[in-house]
Amino acid sequence: EVQLVESGGGLVQPGRSLRLSCAASGFNFDGYAMHWVRQAQGKGPEWVSSISWDSGSVGYADSVKGRFIISRDNAKNSLYLEMNSLRPEDMAMYYCAKGLGRYQLPGGVDYWGQGTLVTVSA
Amino acid sequence: NFMLTQAHSVSESPGKTVTISCTRNSGSIATNYVQWYQQRPGSSPTTVIYEDSKRPSGVPDRFSGSIDRSSNSASLTISGLKTEDEADYYCQSYDNTNHWVFGGGTKVAVL
Numbered sequence: 560e561v562q563l564v565e566s567g568g569g570l571v572q573p574g575r576s577l578r579l580s581c582a583a584s585g586f587n588f589d590g591y592a593m594h595w596v597r598q599a600q601g602k603g604p605e606w607v608s609s610i611s612w613d614s615g616s617v618g619y620a621d622s623v624k625g626r627f628i629i630s631r632d633n634a635k636n637s638l639y640l641e642m643n644s645l646r647p648e649d650m651a652m653y654y655c656a657k658g659l660g661r662y663q664l665p666g667g668v669d670y671w672g673q674g675t676l677v678t679v680s681a
Numbered sequence: 682n683f684m685l686t687q688a689h690s691v692s693e694s695p696g697k698t699v700t701i702s703c704t705r706n707s708g709s710i711a712t713n714y715v716q717w718y719q720q721r722p723g724s725s726p727t728t729v730i731y732e733d734s735k736r737p738s739g740v741p742d743r744f745s746g747s748i749d750r751s752s753n754s755a756s757l758t759i760s761g762l763k764t765e766d767e768a769d770y771y772c773q774s775y776d777n778t779n780h781w782v783f784g785g786g787t788k789v790a791v792l
Contacts (some may be wrong), residue, residue, distance in 0.1 A: 606781035618779045666775030667716035669737045
């Protein structure tokens with residue numbers, strides 16, 4: 560059974576940093592791209608970032624480019640999202656999700672985690 | 682970039698069939714795969730269809746996906762509606778630089 564468990568969310572002041580983690584199990588982690596998708600309260604999902612199976616290719620939404628960094632550790636079956644210079648508009652539930660293949664394309668996911676909540680407020 | 686447009690809501694009776702559409706406003710719907718995500722109230726999204734018409738393990742075959750080049754749209758059909766199917770459904774696709782696009786979501790009510 561595929562399991563994705565996010566952690567690291569919490570309350571953070573604007574301008575500060577936070578690091579999210581995602582522990583994966585139940586599938587061949589180093590065989591798939593991974594993605595972060597976020598969802599603000601009452602809104603639809605928004606893609607944040609993607610990373611290929613070997614970390615050779617990464618992508619970011621324009622709204623987070625230059626502030627967020629995605630990474631993975633295949634030896635630990637883990638995905639990360641380093642979030643810097645956080646803004647109130649970054650406040651959302653952040654989901655880790657398993658990609659459809661090895662690379663960022665095709666862009667989509669087949670399994671989602673339960674999410675970790677990031678609150679950005681003074 | 683392109684947009685995906687969905688109806689805001691649809692309602693149907695248990696046991697019936699409902700079809701949700703997702704229309705792409707520019708470029709061909711067939712160029713990039715479409716995924717469909719279900720989100721029940723208070724829960725995280727789950728994938729019911731990926732790559733236009735494939736179902737992840739555990740998704741019942743009451744859920745089916747298709748694309749229609751003539752209307753430049755994708756469709757999610759749920760047959761034999763159950764109360765547990767009541768949820769928001771989002772379509773999603775992407776461009777060739779892997780920037781994702783989500784539809785606005787369709788709320789399915791099972792009355």
